[in-house]
Amino acid sequence: MEHSAHHTAAAHDHAAHRAHAGHAGHQMGGVTWGAAAKATLHCLTGCAIGEILGMMVGTALMWGNVPTMVLAIVLAFVFGYSFTLFAVRKAGLDFKTAIKVALAADTVSIAVMELVDNGIIALVPGAMDAQLSDTLFWTSLLGSLVIAFLLTTPVNKWMIGRGKGHAVVHAHH
Structure with missing residues (x-):
C-alpha cells in the first residue's frame, strides 16, 4: 500500500490521483510496477517484432547463426525505437527531438532485453540451430522474451523513478 500512503501524505484528492495514475513516471518516488510493466511491454513488443523478423529473414536467406542474430538485434532496436518515435512524433515533437x-527512453531497456533474450537463446541446447518450423525455436524465443520482460521491468521501474527511460516520453505527452 506504499502507493496509497504516498498519495495520502501528499494530500492529493481523488481527481488528482486519477489524473496521475497513467503517468506514474512524473512522480519520482511513486513509480508503480504497473507503469514499469507497461513501459517494458512497449519495449518488448518492438524487440519481439524485430527479433522474429530478423530470425525469419536470416533463416530464409540461410545465413549462419551470428549474422542472423546480429540482424535480429539490429531490427529489435529499430522496431523498439520506432514505437516510441511514432508516439512522440504524434504528440507533436520535431523529428530531431x-x-x-x-x-533516451529505450536504449537501456532494449539493451537489457536483448542481452537477456539472446543470452538465453544461446544457452538453450539446440535453440541457435532450430528452424522456424521447430517447436524449440518458438518455445525458446517465447521463454527468453518472458524472462527478459521479468528482468527488464525492475530496470525500467528504477529508471522511471529517477526521471529516466520512459519518464522522458511521459514528459512530452
Whole structure:
C-alpha cells in the first residue's frame, strides 16, 4: 500500500490521483510496477517484432547463426525505437527531438532485453540451430522474451523513478 500512503501524505484528492495514475513516471518516488510493466511491454513488443523478423529473414536467406542474430538485434532496436518515435512524433515533437527522446527512453531497456533474450537463446541446447518450423525455436524465443520482460521491468521501474527511460516520453505527452 506504499502507493496509497504516498498519495495520502501528499494530500492529493481523488481527481488528482486519477489524473496521475497513467503517468506514474512524473512522480519520482511513486513509480508503480504497473507503469514499469507497461513501459517494458512497449519495449518488448518492438524487440519481439524485430527479433522474429530478423530470425525469419536470416533463416530464409540461410545465413549462419551470428549474422542472423546480429540482424535480429539490429531490427529489435529499430522496431523498439520506432514505437516510441511514432508516439512522440504524434504528440507533436520535431523529428530531431523525437529521435533524442526515443534514444533516451529505450536504449537501456532494449539493451537489457536483448542481452537477456539472446543470452538465453544461446544457452538453450539446440535453440541457435532450430528452424522456424521447430517447436524449440518458438518455445525458446517465447521463454527468453518472458524472462527478459521479468528482468527488464525492475530496470525500467528504477529508471522511471529517477526521471529516466520512459519518464522522458511521459514528459512530452
